[in-house]
Amino acid sequence: MINITFPDGAVRQYEQGVTALDIAKSISEGLARKVLAAKINGQVVDATRPISKDGALQLLTWTDADGKATMWHSSAHLMAEALESLYPGVKFGYGPPLENGGFFYDVDLDGRQISDEELRQLEAKMNELAKQNNAYVRKDVSKADAIAYFKAKGDPYKLDLLEKLEDGSITFYTQGAFTDLCRGPHIPNTGFIKAVKLTNIAGAYWQGNEKNKMLTRIYGITFPSQKELDEYLVLIEEAKKRDHRKLGKELELFAFSERVGLGLPLWLPKGAMLRERLQSFLQRAQVESGYLPVVTPHIGSKQLYVTSGHYEKYGKDSFQPIHTPEEGEEFLLKPMNCPHHCEIYKASPKSYKDLPVRLAEFGTVYRYEQHGELHGLTRVRGFTQDDAHLFCRPDQVKDEFIKVIDLVLYVFKSLNFTDYTAQISLRDQEDRSKYIGTDENWERAEQAIIEAAAEKGLRTVVEYGEAAFYGPKLDFMVKDALGRKWQLGTIQVDYNLPERFELEYIGPDNKPHRPVMIHRAPFGSLERFIAVLIEHCAGKFPLWLTPVQAKILPISDKFVPYAEKVAELLKNAEIRAEIDDRNEKIGKKIREAELAKIPYMLVLGEKEETDEKVAVRRQAKGDLGTMDVQGFINLVQDEVINRKPFE
Numbered sequence: 001m002i003n004i005t006f007p008d009g010a011v012r013q014y015e016q017g018v019t020a021l022d023i024a025k026s027i028s029e030g031l032a033r034k035v036l037a038a039k040i041n042g043q044v045v046d047a048t049r050p051i052s053k054d055g056a057l058q059l060l061t062w063t064d065a066d067g068k069a070t071m072w073h074s075s076a077h078l079m080a081e082a083l084e085s086l087y088p089g090v091k092f093g094y095g096p097p098l099e100n101g102g103f104f105y106d107v108d109l110d111g112r113q114i115s116d117e118e119l120r121q122l123e124a125k126m127n128e129l130a131k132q133n134n135a136y137v138r139k140d141v142s143k144a145d146a147i148a149y150f151k152a153k154g155d156p157y158k159l160d161l162l163e164k165l166e167d168g169s170i171t172f173y174t175q176g177a178f179t180d181l182c183r184g185p186h187i188p189n190t191g192f193i194k195a196v197k198l199t200n201i202a203g204a205y206w207q208g209n210e211k212n213k214m215l216t217r218i219y220g221i222t223f224p225s226q227k228e229l230d231e232y233l234v235l236i237e238e239a240k241k242r243d244h245r246k247l248g249k250e251l252e253l254f255a256f257s258e259r260v261g262l263g264l265p266l267w268l269p270k271g272a273m274l275r276e277r278l279q280s281f282l283q284r285a286q287v288e289s290g291y292l293p294v295v296t297p298h299i300g301s302k303q304l305y306v307t308s309g310h311y312e313k314y315g316k317d318s319f320q321p322i323h324t325p326e327e328g329e330e331f332l333l334k335p336m337n338c339p340h341h342c343e344i345y346k347a348s349p350k351s352y353k354d355l356p357v358r359l360a361e362f363g364t365v366y367r368y369e370q371h372g373e374l375h376g377l378t379r380v381r382g383f384t385q386d387d388a389h390l391f392c393r394p395d396q397v398k399d400e401f402i403k404v405i406d407l408v409l410y411v412f413k414s415l416n417f418t419d420y421t422a423q424i425s426l427r428d429q430e431d432r433s434k435y436i437g438t439d440e441n442w443e444r445a446e447q448a449i450i451e452a453a454a455e456k457g458l459r460t461v462v463e464y465g466e467a468a469f470y471g472p473k474l475d476f477m478v479k480d481a482l483g484r485k486w487q488l489g490t491i492q493v494d495y496n497l498p499e500r501f502e503l504e505y506i507g508p509d510n511k512p513h514r515p516v517m518i519h520r521a522p523f524g525s526l527e528r529f530i531a532v533l534i535e536h537c538a539g540k541f542p543l544w545l546t547p548v549q550a551k552i553l554p555i556s557d558k559f560v561p562y563a564e565k566v567a568e569l570l571k572n573a574e575i576r577a578e579i580d581d582r583n584e585k586i587g588k589k590i591r592e593a594e595l596a597k598i599p600y601m602l603v604l605g606e607k608e609e610t611d612e613k614v615a616v617r618r619q620a621k622g623d624l625g626t627m628d629v630q631g632f633i634n635l636v637q638d639e640v641i642n643r644k645p646f647e
Helices: 020-027 065-086 116-130 143-153 156-163 226-242 244-250 269-288 302-308 310-317 338-346 394-414 439-455 496-500 526-537 557-572 586-595 606-611 629-641
Strands: 002-005 011-014 037-040 043-045 055-060 103-108 137-140 171-175 178-181 195-205 214-223 299-301 330-333 357-366 382-392 419-426 460-464 473-479 485-494 516-521 550-554 577-579 600-604 613-618 622-628
Touching (some): 011 020, 020 037, 020 055, 037 065, 043 065, 055 065, 065 103, 065 116, 065 171, 116 195, 116 214, 143 156, 143 178, 156 178, 226 244, 244 526, 269 357, 269 394, 299 302, 302 330, 302 496, 338 357, 338 382, 338 496, 338 516, 382 526, 394 439, 394 516, 439 460, 439 485, 485 496, 550 557, 550 586, 557 629, 586 600, 600 606, 600 629, 606 613, 613 629, 622 629
Parallel strands (some): 002 055, 550 600
Antiparallel strands (some): 037 043, 037 055, 103 214, 137 171, 195 214, 419 473, 473 485
């Protein structure tokens, strides 16, 4: 018999070899019909896999992120089966689930282009195959047999993947007439897939390498009911309206230029104002929290990143080394700010009384993302991190964590991100060989994170095996207005870099000790954060943040002098306003200000000038009536001071 521990702490005994699906059936047939996969000791597995030893079990359904991911992974295999049926000889790369929903499969159609009509035919075939309720069957395969299978099939991409796999770790999955190289997990059978939508076709280099062949990437998404698919399609249409690339252009925030370089955003004046305001907002909060500002170069000696380990990790994704006239001297565009901050810490001796030391920088870093991976501001080659590194004693980790959580929550509240979950990422419980640092330090750091999250009342999920090799971490998973999940804000504990850089402080025993390093970035990167913010608020930024707070609209040239007087009064009150003095009808001026998402419009005519007042309109709300200029200033300042979100 084996002991199975459930999420509520209850422990039940079952015969060895029982499956998660068997356990679900023992609880209720209704539950069993919903189980897509299972999580055993933190690892997601097939619900039909035998369980051979004691473990913690979570049954995964459609309401769980891992349940959705498993179904979307299985849907990629279903699409591959449909493709093979409709296009004999198609060759397959790989087909993973996507973090924000759905899946894709990279395939080689030998130059064939799939039309929209053929995409709908592929959808229909997937629905037809799904109704067959074919089981996803896992099979362990030797490397020799796997190679023989894909050689016979003529699938070079699978053979390429097999080269990197070790014998004894290879599995096939078969559903219906299709067999794929895959480690899983998968849903019990295709019948769980009730609604299919193939959403897009793009090109993608095999394994992201521009030197490899361009494959066809087919995107799709599936649901357990047609109703959920219909609701999703409505959200997709709304997402198109909120696309930060579209709004960024319309609102004149940022641009890209091939002459400058792909993935290197150019911030236009209004975008730069938005960016600088965000930066100033966080900088003020950091100063109040005891952070010290630092500035580091955009480049560093290659040896710096060899020491930190970043060259090994990011070397392939970094820009080529910069060679100087000095022979043998090499520099890199910095992929991370951390090594520079370690050297700043090391620049002067530290006592235990000096700790914690909190160093903060808006530092721009560079990584050479592949062409096909670039996407607006969310995936770029140069981005600015709101990076800070805290150097503290082991006994200070918990308190510092709580203070960082407070800062992250302050940022979220100020920008109306109200729906979030904190993911506590801990070590793999089974294999601890891949982590550095002592068990004592790890246990202390993990417990500090768990206790800090509990004290702040955060809604948390614990993910075993998701810790970085150098320490546990806390990631904030935020839902935007459309319910999409984004990872914004991260706090990480690091024992690795203090060791690599031989960082020290002198303790009360007059002996040197290693500090603990905490990495912290509430925004993550300004570029990605702004992209998410644009889509979250549909370009209707909070008044305190928006580049132009009011547009002054004189109804004719006659009232431009009064408009200039109003503008000067607003400027003196630190309200950002512009005058639209074009010779256009007032209706057109209002419509264009609405489209530009200007929060307030001040219409000025003869009556307003005579009474020294302004007629106020609120974006998307209409006429608010007439008030004197000071009354409008008070209205705006109240909204700014209280950081009210746009409603």
